[in-house]
Structures are given as structure tokens and as C-alpha cells.
Amino acid sequence: MAVNCSDAPSFRNVTMWTTIPRRLLIVTFPPFKIRLIAMNSLKGVHVRVVLTFASITLLSGPLPAESIDVSKPLQALRQVMPHGEGHRAAMSAWQELAQADAAQIPEILEGMTGANRLAMNWIRAVVDSIAEDTIKSGNGLPTDALEQFLGDRRHDPRARRLAFEWLERSDPSARARLIPSMLDDPSLELRRDAVAFALEQASLLADNGMKSEAIQKYRATLSAARDVDQIEAATKALSALGVEVDLPAHFGFLTRWKVVGPFDNSNLTGFAAVFPPETSIDLEAQYHGKLGKVAWTDFTTDDKYGMVDLNRAVGKHNGVTAYAFFDFVSSSERNVELRLGSINANKVWLNGVLLTANEVYHTNTKIDQYVAPGRLNVGSNEILVKVCQNEQTKDWAQRWQFQLRVCDKTGTAVLPESQP
Amino acid sequence: MIRILLFASFLYGPATAFADWPQFRGPGGTGVAAKANPPLTWGNAEDEENVIWRRDLPGRGPSSPIVIGNHVVITCSSGVEQDRLHVLCFDAMAGEKRWERQFWATGRTLTHPTSANAAPTPVSDGNAIYAFFSSNDLICLGLNGDLRWYRGLGNDFPKAGNDVGMSSSPIVVHGTVVVQVEAQGDSFVAGVDAETGETRWRIDRRPEASWSSPTVLSRDGADETTVLLQAPHGLTAVDARDGRELWKYDASCSAISSPVVSQNRIFLPSNGLTALDMPTDSTSAQFAWNASRLRPGAGSAAVHQGKIYLVNDAGVLVCGDTATGEVLWQLRLEGRCWATPIVTDERIYVFNSDGKAFVVQQGEKGAIIGRSDFGESIQGTPAVSGDALYVRSDRHLWKIASKGPSR
Incomplete structure (x- = not known):
């Protein structure tokens, strides 16, 4: 031997x-x-x-792989948990699963349904490994089965995207054939490609003088888009065609707030401190603030991305805390996401339940920086935001602000009855 | 038979033909490739002067390539949220892609626009690759791309991260992957079992942002178990096997550039550069000298043959004496450098963030003897193997070497 x-x-x-x-x-x-x-x-x-x-x-040639029973090794991968739990079983299961035939890829992709984020990556790696080896060996992937898997929106969005990416490797015509119909796809990656395609089509219509058709196409595209860059592209194009878009409403940013402050945040003590608005909301009350008595006042932002500048709303201070309140009237009981962007330390409550708390100052910010799931009641819902400013004096540390929107899990705006 | 052997060698390439560059700043983390002889100049497109190959990358990243035998490994991140993680392996000789694995980030992915999720440099122990990302996803792959294990440290500790991006590169010491995750939220250093991905130990750290990388404290190049952890409040030495703190040295340190261990000294970016003599017992390292004019910018210092080389924030290459901290010479280059200089016996290779490269001849004074321009941003420190440079620019991986038989 x-x-x-x-x-x-x-x-x-x-x-x-x-x-x-x-x-x-x-x-x-x-x-x-x-x-x-x-x-x-x-x-x-x-x-x-x-x-x-x-x-x-x-x-350096491959052996034809054989169909194996994927259920048990898949189950082992699905049982990977945080902190390395389940790794030992998953490691041998991964090697076993990697012996599967390419025809079994859809079956393995099915295993992503309901899997946690860690398990998703273990499963993804096995699919990539089998598919890559199969293509390298000159064999084809099961394109019909992949397309069928992709077409069934009950499957996990990321599993469907992965199916599409390997389908496209074997069938370059798949993109042009399938992507245009995915404007409303639950996979945001597939939807993004569809929006990009639609933006190109709309641009061609505009270039050819077909203004009303272009506007119609851009409107449909804007409605489907979930990524900021694509929303901006559609909005800019519509503006050039004479159509203005209400961006805060499109995103679902809340713009009409009640604000109160400043409370103390000297030595960063304010983040943990419980000031009266955290105990109960009384919009008529006066409180002892850092610099004297404070009361709730109205503040409406006109920023197109709903940014509330607390240096304007409350006054320019350092080492302070402010609260913002919104009474969100909902016509239905439903699950939502409260999505916050803030470069300051922050907390968000919905109906008295703390949804997110982030004690981070002046690193970075963006739309949807912190995503917190919550549940709306029918009727009035109290949204309370706490934003702390630290005592840094450098120019880049003077922003004291937040933006908040309510949406579903795909980023579609959920608007309150009380704000059009 | 000879023909068969030659064929097999061509296919798989004996590792001995290539010198490994297994981690950030190479073996020992010193930035030194003593006997390497890369070219002085090169072009900025495939088939141009001394460009052996250039490969497109599917995403961005300031991470550096590493070289294990005939494998060149690089990480990237892509997607509108930078949440698609890529680990790619190329054939060092031909530049062909051997394999690519992709994953979905499980931690925070927001970074400064100039950075990316793929900021930390992967590390290899020769048996496996450990790829780490700003999102604190830690991935172990075999050299053939097989997944060994996947840890989502950002999933386990959701407040771990820094929205300008994390960049500390892991190291492997005695079968433990050491990751330094220091931020305003969950802040810790962890030792992860290289074989299984299970946590061996985890120590809490101050909730304070740091981008420095852990470094092995190696005396006379010996195999050691002590790891140095630099943070803005000082230097801590821990045992890689159990995370036990061995000693501390309190000082105000850089949060970005990393320490260098060479010649039984620790060169700490503190008030410029501070040299510490290695402890011979469990007591702390001893102060040797401080040089405020030896102040590394975003990159780290490189140390070789009694000399320190660093690029400061003004884009000046500074050479200092390791014995005294005296500045021996300075040479103004251009732009800002994120990459650490690469030092050979004869030359210093410097890469700025605009993609310009300078080859400097050592001597009484430094002298520029070669200039090249990649035409796109470079933030990662290049890898060196044999006489070749492996350079990662914003969108490409390059192999730069003389186009002769000796490469």
C-alpha cells in the first residue's frame, strides 16, 4: 500500500x-x-x-458521489448553538453531509428552514462545497430542482438566494429569466437585484421620452426597494421627472415628537439612571432637569430621513440625557420592528417594555442601526426613546440625535394613524 | 516515474517551495521577510512588469493575505450591509482560485466607509485557516475549504462590536485561537480551541475601543505560550492556555497599532514608542527607553537587525535604533499608511492607502529606489513568500515578483 x-x-x-x-x-x-x-x-x-x-x-478527478441519508447529519448541524455547543457532533456530521450527491442540494437547502443563524452557515458551507466540487469536476448541478426550490417562497429566503446563486453558475440565463419577477420577493437580496433591473428599465423608458411609463416604473420600483441607495436612486429619478416623494413616509420615520430634557449624564451616569419619564409618561408634568425645571415640548423634524437633532430640540449641551415620546396609534395588533439610528447611547421602550439599550458613544450611525422587534396593540402605543450625550468636547463628538422608524421585518414602513 | 513526480509536484506543489506567511505581519508578527528579494518596481495591470498575476476579489476588506505552502488565503466582505463573508484560497503559483466559501455575518456589520467587515487578517497554524471578521464571526476551514467549525462571537455577545469596524487579527498559540474583541459594548478576549471551536477561556476587558492585535511573547524565537494584549490603558500578558493574567504594564497606549516583539524586547506604541525588556519571571516587563519621535501612525512598527522602521501619521518613514530609541534617519514619502512596512535584509517596502508603493534602500540614510502605483487603495499589510509579494488592494489580489526563473 x-x-x-x-x-x-x-x-x-x-x-x-x-x-x-x-x-x-x-x-x-x-x-x-x-x-x-x-x-x-x-x-x-x-x-x-x-x-x-x-x-x-x-x-485529480472526482468520484461520482452517491445519495446518502441527509436527515441525521442535517439535524446535527441544526443543533449547533451559541458558545460552541453542538460543535463536536456537527463536525463529523458536516463531513458526512459533504459526501452527498449534488442532486441532494435542494434537500440540504431545505434544512435551513427554521435553522438558527449559526446552523445556517454550517449548512451553507456544505452546499457550497458540494456544488463547487461538482462544477470543478465538470458535472452539472440539478438546475431544474434548484429553480423549483427558488420558486417556492415558503423556503427560507437565504436558502432561496443560495439556490439562485448556484443556479446562475450553471445556467447563466437564469438571471434575466427569473430576477425581473422578484420585485416583491421576501429575499431582500433577490429583491435588490430585481430593483436594480427595474431601475435600468425605468431609465431606458425615460431616455426614450416615455415619461408616464417611466414614472409608473419608478413608482413600482420605489415601492419595492428596501435599500437606501436604491430608494434614493428612484426618488432622485422621480424628482427629475417632476414627481416628489415623501421620503419620511416612505421609510416610516416618525417625525412629530414630544421631547424633554436635559437630564444629567455627567460621568456617563445618565444611561443607567432612571429619570421620571421612564417611570410614567405624563406630558403635562414638569421635572427637575440638569439645569432646572424641564417640560415636554413639541418637536417636528423636517429631515428627509427623520433625524431628530436634540441640539436643536433641547439645546446644545454635553453630559446630558433627553427623552422623546411618540404616541403611535395602530389600527391593528401586529408584530413590528422599531429601527433606530443614533450615534449616542440610547434606549427604546414600546409600551413600557425595553426593546433595546446601547451604551455606545460616537462610533458611527446609519438608518436601521439598531433593530428591535416589538408588538403593537390596537390603538395607542407609547414609544419612548432615551438618548444620552457624553462630555467629549471635540467637534466630531457634538452630534446628539436619533432617527426612528416602525416597519415590518422586510423594512416596509408601518405608519401610525396619527401621522400621515 | 520522474515525469509522474514532476506532474504531481506541479499539481500540488510541495510546501517547501514557499515560505509561509501565516498571520498579520508574518511569522512572529514582526513584518520581516529577511531573505526575500521582491522587485523594485512593477506595473498596475496583469501582464505588466513583474505582475505575475492579478485576481478580482468579490468584495472589499483591509485584511491582509496569508500564505500557507502554495495556498494564498484572503477574506472579503460584500453586500449592501457588508454581511456576506468570503474566504478565498488561490494557488500561489498560477493564481487560480482553488476554492471560495461564503457565509452570512451573525454580528454587527457596520463600519466606517473606508473599512469593511473583512478587516482582521486570517491566521493559519498550517493545519487550518481561522478567518475572523469585524462582525466577530470566527470561521475555521481546512486547507481544502472544508468547514471545521463556525463561531458567531457577535451572535453570542450581541453588544460586541464597534460601528466604525473592528480590526484586531487573531493569532494561534498552542492550539488556542486568541481573539481580542474590545469595544464599548461587550468587551473581552477569548481563547477558542482550534480543534473544536469551543471556548477554552474568556476574560472581560474594559469597555473601551481597541483595534490592536494580540501578539505572542517569544523569547529568542522560542515557542511560547504568553500572549500580549495591548489596549489604551496598557499592556497585559496572559497565558494562552487558560487566559490567566501573568503581568500588566500600565501605560497610555495606541488603540490602533500593535506591539512588536523582537530581540527579547517588546516595542510598545505608547507615547511614541516604548521599549520594554522581556520579563525573565512572572513580574512585569521592564522599561528600557521611550522615544516620542518614533510614533507609528495607523500601521505598526517593523523591527529587524537592530533597527525599527515605522511610518508616522505625516507619511514619514522613520528608522530608529532598537538599543536606544535614537532616530537614525527619516524619509518623507507620500500619503497615509495603514499597512505596516515590510522589511528585508536590504530594503523596506512601504504601501500607502492611495495604493502607492515605495521601495527604500537601507543604509546610513534611507533612499527611495523604486516607486509603483497599484491605482487603487491599499490598507492591508502585504504578505511575502519566497521572493514574491502578495498584495491586497481594494478590489484585487496581486502577486508581485520578478518575472525570472528564480521567483
Whole structure:
């Protein structure tokens, strides 16, 4: 036997340390043919190939994989939990699953449904590995089955996107054939591609003088878009065609707030401190603030991204805390996401329940920086935002602000009855 | 038979033909490739002067390439939210892509526009690749791309992260992957079992942003278990096997550039640069000297043959004496450098963030003997293997070497 996978070196023969693709090494030793399967070892894939002076040929061709029972190893991957729990079982299960035939990729993708975010990545890696090896070996992927999987929106959005990406590798026509119909797709990555395609179409219509058709196309595109850059592109194009878009309403930013402050945040104590608005909301009350008595006042932002500048609303201070309140009237009981952007330390409550708390000052900010799921009641819902400013005096540390929108899990605005 | 052997060698490439560059700043984290002889100038497109190959990358990232045998590994991140993570492996000789794995980030992905989720440099122990991202996703892959394990440290600790981006690069010490995750939220250093991905130990750190990378404290290049953790409040030495604190050195340190260990000294970016003599027992390192004029900018210092080389925030390459901290010479270059200089026996290779490269001849004074321009931003420190540079620019991975038989 001229192939040795042990770790102990031997120099009796011509040796070569190398790394080989899983399942891809065949050693022929006429009249025998030996397939290396030792790569299941946790030790990895370093293999010492010992070439004797016998007639040995290394072929870099794949063995046809066989269908295996994927249910048990998939279950092991799905049981990976935080802090490394489930790793040992998952490691051997991954190697077992990687032996599956490419025809089983849809079955493996199915395993992503309901999987946690860690398990999703374990499963994704196995799909990528099988698909990549299959293509490298010159074989095709199961394009019909992948397209069928992609077309079923009950599957996990990320699993469908992955199916699309491998489908496209085998069938370059898939993009033009399938993407245009995905403007409302639950996969935001597929939807993004569809929006990009629609923006190009709308631009062509505008370039050809078909103004009303272009406006119609841009409106549909804007309605579908969820990413800021694409929303801005559609809005700008519509503006050029004479159509103005209410961006805060499109995003679902809340713009009409009650604000109160400043309360103290000297030495960063304000973030943990419980000031009266956290205990109960009384819009008629007066409180002892950092610099004297404070009361709720109205503040409406005209920023197109709903940014509430507390330096304007409350006054320019350092080492302070402010609260903003919004009475969100909902016509239905429903799950929503409260999405906050703030460069300051912050907390958000919905109906007295703390949804998110972030004690971070002046790193960065963006729309939807902090996403917190919550549930709206029918009728009035109290949204309370706490924003703390620290005592840094440098120019770049003077922003004291937040923006908040309510939307569903795909980013579609959920507007209050009390704000058009 | 000879033909077969040659064929097999061509296919798989014996690792001995290439010198490994397994981590951020290379072996030992010193930025030194002593015997390497990369070219002095090169072009900025494939098939141009001394460009052996150039490959498109599917995403961005300030991370550096690493080299393990004939494998060149690089990380990228892509997507409108920078939440798609890529680990790619290229054949060092031919530049062909061997494999690519993609994942979905489980932690925070927001970074400053000039950075990206793929900021930390991966590390390898020769057996596996450990790729780390700003989102605190830690991925272990075999050299053939097989997934060994996947940890979402940002998933486990959702407040871990910094929305301008994290960039500390991991190291592997005695079978433990050490990651330094220091931010205003969940702030910690963890030792993760390289074999299984399970946490061996975790120590809380001050909730204070730091981008420095952990460094092994190696005496005379020996195999050691002590890891240095630099943060704005000082330097802490811990045992990689259990996370036990061994000693501390209180000082105001840079939050960005990392310490260098060489010649039994620790060169700490503190008030410029502070040299510490390694402790011989469990007591703290001892102060040797401080040089305020040896002040690294965003990159770190490189130390070789009794000299320190660093680029300061003004884009000046400064050479200092490791024995005294005396500045020996200075040379004004251009722009700002995020990359740490690469030092050979003869030259210093400097790469600025505009993509310009300078080759400086060592001597009584530094002298520029080569200039090149990649035409796109460079933030990662290049890797060196043999006489080749592996450079990661914003959108490409390059192999730069003389187009002769000796490469």
C-alpha cells in the first residue's frame, strides 16, 4: 500500500506533503483502485502521499458521489448553538453531509428552514462545497430542482438566494429569466437585484421620452426597494421627472415628537439612571432637569430621513440625557420592528417594555442601526426613546440625535394613524 | 516515474517551495521577510512588469493575505450591509482560485466607509485557516475549504462590536485561537480551541475601543505560550492556555497599532514608542527607553537587525535604533499608511492607502529606489513568500515578483 495518511513521517519512499480536495484523490495501483476516505478525520486534510517506485498515478478527478441519508447529519448541524455547543457532533456530521450527491442540494437547502443563524452557515458551507466540487469536476448541478426550490417562497429566503446563486453558475440565463419577477420577493437580496433591473428599465423608458411609463416604473420600483441607495436612486429619478416623494413616509420615520430634557449624564451616569419619564409618561408634568425645571415640548423634524437633532430640540449641551415620546396609534395588533439610528447611547421602550439599550458613544450611525422587534396593540402605543450625550468636547463628538422608524421585518414602513 | 513526480509536484506543489506567511505581519508578527528579494518596481495591470498575476476579489476588506505552502488565503466582505463573508484560497503559483466559501455575518456589520467587515487578517497554524471578521464571526476551514467549525462571537455577545469596524487579527498559540474583541459594548478576549471551536477561556476587558492585535511573547524565537494584549490603558500578558493574567504594564497606549516583539524586547506604541525588556519571571516587563519621535501612525512598527522602521501619521518613514530609541534617519514619502512596512535584509517596502508603493534602500540614510502605483487603495499589510509579494488592494489580489526563473 503506497498511500499513508498517518501523521508520522517516513522517508523510505518519495514523500510529498500536500493538501487535496475532499473526495478528489484517486490512487490507482493496478489492478487495484483505492479511494481515500480518511479526510473525515478532525485532523484535517493534510495528506502525505508516498510515491513508491511502483506504477502509481494521481488523478485529480472526482468520484461520482452517491445519495446518502441527509436527515441525521442535517439535524446535527441544526443543533449547533451559541458558545460552541453542538460543535463536536456537527463536525463529523458536516463531513458526512459533504459526501452527498449534488442532486441532494435542494434537500440540504431545505434544512435551513427554521435553522438558527449559526446552523445556517454550517449548512451553507456544505452546499457550497458540494456544488463547487461538482462544477470543478465538470458535472452539472440539478438546475431544474434548484429553480423549483427558488420558486417556492415558503423556503427560507437565504436558502432561496443560495439556490439562485448556484443556479446562475450553471445556467447563466437564469438571471434575466427569473430576477425581473422578484420585485416583491421576501429575499431582500433577490429583491435588490430585481430593483436594480427595474431601475435600468425605468431609465431606458425615460431616455426614450416615455415619461408616464417611466414614472409608473419608478413608482413600482420605489415601492419595492428596501435599500437606501436604491430608494434614493428612484426618488432622485422621480424628482427629475417632476414627481416628489415623501421620503419620511416612505421609510416610516416618525417625525412629530414630544421631547424633554436635559437630564444629567455627567460621568456617563445618565444611561443607567432612571429619570421620571421612564417611570410614567405624563406630558403635562414638569421635572427637575440638569439645569432646572424641564417640560415636554413639541418637536417636528423636517429631515428627509427623520433625524431628530436634540441640539436643536433641547439645546446644545454635553453630559446630558433627553427623552422623546411618540404616541403611535395602530389600527391593528401586529408584530413590528422599531429601527433606530443614533450615534449616542440610547434606549427604546414600546409600551413600557425595553426593546433595546446601547451604551455606545460616537462610533458611527446609519438608518436601521439598531433593530428591535416589538408588538403593537390596537390603538395607542407609547414609544419612548432615551438618548444620552457624553462630555467629549471635540467637534466630531457634538452630534446628539436619533432617527426612528416602525416597519415590518422586510423594512416596509408601518405608519401610525396619527401621522400621515 | 520522474515525469509522474514532476506532474504531481506541479499539481500540488510541495510546501517547501514557499515560505509561509501565516498571520498579520508574518511569522512572529514582526513584518520581516529577511531573505526575500521582491522587485523594485512593477506595473498596475496583469501582464505588466513583474505582475505575475492579478485576481478580482468579490468584495472589499483591509485584511491582509496569508500564505500557507502554495495556498494564498484572503477574506472579503460584500453586500449592501457588508454581511456576506468570503474566504478565498488561490494557488500561489498560477493564481487560480482553488476554492471560495461564503457565509452570512451573525454580528454587527457596520463600519466606517473606508473599512469593511473583512478587516482582521486570517491566521493559519498550517493545519487550518481561522478567518475572523469585524462582525466577530470566527470561521475555521481546512486547507481544502472544508468547514471545521463556525463561531458567531457577535451572535453570542450581541453588544460586541464597534460601528466604525473592528480590526484586531487573531493569532494561534498552542492550539488556542486568541481573539481580542474590545469595544464599548461587550468587551473581552477569548481563547477558542482550534480543534473544536469551543471556548477554552474568556476574560472581560474594559469597555473601551481597541483595534490592536494580540501578539505572542517569544523569547529568542522560542515557542511560547504568553500572549500580549495591548489596549489604551496598557499592556497585559496572559497565558494562552487558560487566559490567566501573568503581568500588566500600565501605560497610555495606541488603540490602533500593535506591539512588536523582537530581540527579547517588546516595542510598545505608547507615547511614541516604548521599549520594554522581556520579563525573565512572572513580574512585569521592564522599561528600557521611550522615544516620542518614533510614533507609528495607523500601521505598526517593523523591527529587524537592530533597527525599527515605522511610518508616522505625516507619511514619514522613520528608522530608529532598537538599543536606544535614537532616530537614525527619516524619509518623507507620500500619503497615509495603514499597512505596516515590510522589511528585508536590504530594503523596506512601504504601501500607502492611495495604493502607492515605495521601495527604500537601507543604509546610513534611507533612499527611495523604486516607486509603483497599484491605482487603487491599499490598507492591508502585504504578505511575502519566497521572493514574491502578495498584495491586497481594494478590489484585487496581486502577486508581485520578478518575472525570472528564480521567483
